Amino acid sequence: MKTTQPLPVSDHFSLEQLADGVYAAIHREGGGAIGNAGIVDLGGRTLIYDTFIAPRPAEDLRDAAQALTGRPVDTVINSHWHSDHIWGNQVFSQCTDILSTEETRRRIIAARDDGDYQAELAGAEADLEATRARYETAQDEGQRRELSLWIDQCQSVVEAKPILQVRAPNLTFTRRLAFHGSKRSAELIEFVGGHTQSDLVLWLPGEGIAFMGDLLFVGCHPWLGGCDPDSLPGILDAVSGLAPRVLVPGHGPVGTADSVAQMQEYVLTLDGLARAMIQRGEPEERIDGMAIPEPYNRWQITSFFAGNLRHLYRHRLREQAGQPL
Numbered sequence: 001m002k003t004t005q006p007l008p009v010s011d012h013f014s015l016e017q018l019a020d021g022v023y024a025a026i027h028r029e030g031g032g033a034i035g036n037a038g039i040v041d042l043g044g045r046t047l048i049y050d051t052f053i054a055p056r057p058a059e060d061l062r063d064a065a066q067a068l069t070g071r072p073v074d075t076v077i078n079s080h081w082h083s084d085h086i087w088g089n090q091v092f093s094q095c096t097d098i099l100s101t102e103e104t105r106r107r108i109i110a111a112r113d114d115g116d117y118q119a120e121l122a123g124a125e126a127d128l129e130a131t132r133a134r135y136e137t138a139q140d141e142g143q144r145r146e147l148s149l150w151i152d153q154c155q156s157v158v159e160a161k162p163i164l165q166v167r168a169p170n171l172t173f174t175r176r177l178a179f180h181g182s183k184r185s186a187e188l189i190e191f192v193g194g195h196t197q198s199d200l201v202l203w204l205p206g207e208g209i210a211f212m213g214d215l216l217f218v219g220c221h222p223w224l225g226g227c228d229p230d231s232l233p234g235i236l237d238a239v240s241g242l243a244p245r246v247l248v249p250g251h252g253p254v255g256t257a258d259s260v261a262q263m264q265e266y267v268l269t270l271d272g273l274a275r276a277m278i279q280r281g282e283p284e285e286r287i288d289g290m291a292i293p294e295p296y297n298r299w300q301i302t303s304f305f306a307g308n309l310r311h312l313y314r315h316r317l318r319e320q321a322g323q324p325l
């Protein structure tokens, strides 16, 4: 059952009610969210799943959750360590727990203290200027749309830079964690090697809704640069085994069970291309000139294609040489 109350509005994301008390926050073109997030009212407790790339959109998410449930957020979940899912953590009250797997917390702290996040921030202004210049000269409508997404991202990072304080999770677990509220139950399930070394799916069994983080992209090329191609198809199989009805991806619009199958097909297709190149003895440099095959040439974020293929090529080459993966 869904209620008909008007949903809070943000410049950064649009809210979609998936069930009574369950909302997807989907990046809005021109806004600063970049990734997607979720709000789940368990009854007596509120969960937030991911906090976007910057404090400003995260403030809108926090305020929207409070307006929808009538109380402060209890728990923020970080699906994985990437900046576009956790840099909004700081806007939540110190009474709000930030929850992740042990591995994700370890990686967030390492990226904060070893300079990885700093490196992302350092080039932000130059990236914004260069992307805007490319946008001005781009003729193709698809290319302009894609560049405008990168402009959104660069702009959001530039705005975050002076105020960003990376807040690490204060609660951790491994494998599985269940919440049992008065309205519904929810489960966090950890998968290893799908998108990063640790990714969390938030699963609502009663509604058949899965918040997937970056284990799923819809309508755009996923980022496979951190995946193990031997693990990811099995992880997607495991998600399909839950028989989800509605899936909220890390990027792109809300999807269905078909979206998982499409993502799986994408991984297998690119892995097949990488293996075939190695079999024919083709060098890695060939990837740069390669055309994106159908139907993926119609997906957004085309710039991920070459990076994904390069990652898979190197992975299969190391495997063939008996080197550590």
Ligand SMILES: [Zn+2]
Binding pocket: 080, 082, 195, 214
């Ligand atoms: Zn990610």
